[in-house]
Amino acid sequence: MRAAQKHENLAPMRRLTALACLLVLLSGCGGAGDRAPFTDSRIPPSLGPGFWAPEGWAWGLIGVGEAPVQRYGVSSTLIAPRANILILTGEGETAEVWFETVRALNASGHTVWVLERAGQGGSARFGGPQDLIHAPSFDDDIAAVKTLTRTLVQGSPDTPVILVGAGVGGLVGLRAAQQGAPVDGLVLSAPDITPNGALEGWQIWLAKAGLGAVPQGLQAGWKRGAPDAFARGLTGDRQRGGLQMAWQMANPDLRMGGVSLGWRGAFAQAATAAGDDLAGTRTPTLLLAAPGNESEAACSAMPACEAAPLAGARPLPHLDRAPVRAAWQAGLELFVSQRITAREAARFPPPTARPDHPL
Numbered sequence: 001m002r003a004a005q006k007h008e009n010l011a012p013m014r015r016l017t018a019l020a021c022l023l024v025l026l027s028g029c030g031g032a033g034d035r036a037p038f039t040d041s042r043i044p045p046s047l048g049p050g051f052w053a054p055e056g057w058a059w060g061l062i063g064v065g066e067a068p069v070q071r072y073g074v075s076s077t078l079i080a081p082r083a084n085i086l087i088l089t090g091e092g093e094t095a096e097v098w099f100e101t102v103r104a105l106n107a108s109g110h111t112v113w114v115l116e117r118a119g120q121g122g123s124a125r126f127g128g129p130q131d132l133i134h135a136p137s138f139d140d141d142i143a144a145v146k147t148l149t150r151t152l153v154q155g156s157p158d159t160p161v162i163l164v165g166a167g168v169g170g171l172v173g174l175r176a177a178q179q180g181a182p183v184d185g186l187v188l189s190a191p192d193i194t195p196n197g198a199l200e201g202w203q204i205w206l207a208k209a210g211l212g213a214v215p216q217g218l219q220a221g222w223k224r225g226a227p228d229a230f231a232r233g234l235t236g237d238r239q240r241g242g243l244q245m246a247w248q249m250a251n252p253d254l255r256m257g258g259v260s261l262g263w264r265g266a267f268a269q270a271a272t273a274a275g276d277d278l279a280g281t282r283t284p285t286l287l288l289a290a291p292g293n294e295s296e297a298a299c300s301a302m303p304a305c306e307a308a309p310l311a312g313a314r315p316l317p318h319l320d321r322a323p324v325r326a327a328w329q330a331g332l333e334l335f336v337s338q339r340i341t342a343r344e345a346a347r348f349p350p351p352t353a354r355p356d357h358p359l
Contacts (some may be wrong), residue, residue: 041094065096068126087165090192117138175270188299190314193271
């Protein structure tokens with residue numbers, strides 16, 4: 001659905017509009033090498049209505065400092081939302097593949113935001129090929145998450161804010177929480193938070209020489225015949241596994257391939273910093289991933305993290321086959337409900353018991 005179809009006469013929509021206007025004011029101009037953001041998308045003819053944008057979906061942009069602006073989307077409920085849920089997409093993943101999940105969360109009474117990182121999806125690009133996932137640092141992405149969560153709190157201070165990070169989005173969300181983002185809870189969905197794939201030898205030299213936008217591999221770049229997420233074994237659901245490719249086929253501006261040297265170095269740096277701060281991470285956290293996932297050790301090191309193993313899950317549980325996806329969504333919604341209850345308990349504590357007074 002298009003933004004023009006919003007129910008503008010409803011209070012939640014008015015609040016969304018006010019927040020969106022504030023985010024536009026917060027947006028910076030971006031660096032000189034930016035590529036323009038893409039703030040709309042055409043529906044692939046192969047997809048049914050269940051994978052289209054939810055009713056009232058609207059696109060917006062947020063920027064911090066000189067970094068390229070980032071694209072986000074948002075849709076609300078028809079009543080006052082129970083929670084604001086901010087989803088951070090995975091590596092090269094576009095907001096469009098989350099439409100099914102957003103629709104379900106809207107139906108449960110939540111306002112849902114989906115934020116893409118600078119340099120990928122529909123966000124503006126740093127210099128370099130349009131289809132190369134490139135960023136010299138994750139700091140700008142982390143700062144954008146902190147700005148957006150603060151804005152949500154300011155706009156609706158009594159509504160809990162839940163951060164959901166998928167894949168590399170989990171790393172960005174974890175770092176934002178570690179740096180004080182005002183969130184009630186953090187969900188790590190099959191997160192990619194282990195500092196592997198660090199640059200070596202000539203790659204380090206190229207990055208230091210200012211050539212961080214060079215592709216890390218010879219096969220970088222989007223290719224029409226490339227295997228989709230299902231063919232790559234990232235999900236067991238053939239239809240959902242083809243969503244990303246379908247949206248990219250219909251929208252060339254969304255096409256993403258491999259990562260740059262700069263992006264790989266920035267990932268390793270952020271993951272190392274996240275690992276160093278695990279013991280001090282006090283944000284209530286839920287880990288949703290397959291049993292034995294490498295992130296379980298990180299969860300164990302966090303004082304407020306609980307793991308909910310998903311039997312048979314692949315690296316993209318939100319796009320997996322029905323039983324896995326249902327378990328993933330149930331775990332997410334239970335955690336959100338728990339955080340809502342905790343917020344209400346803090347706002348309205350039970351009366352202190354008083355001893356009986358003698359007559």
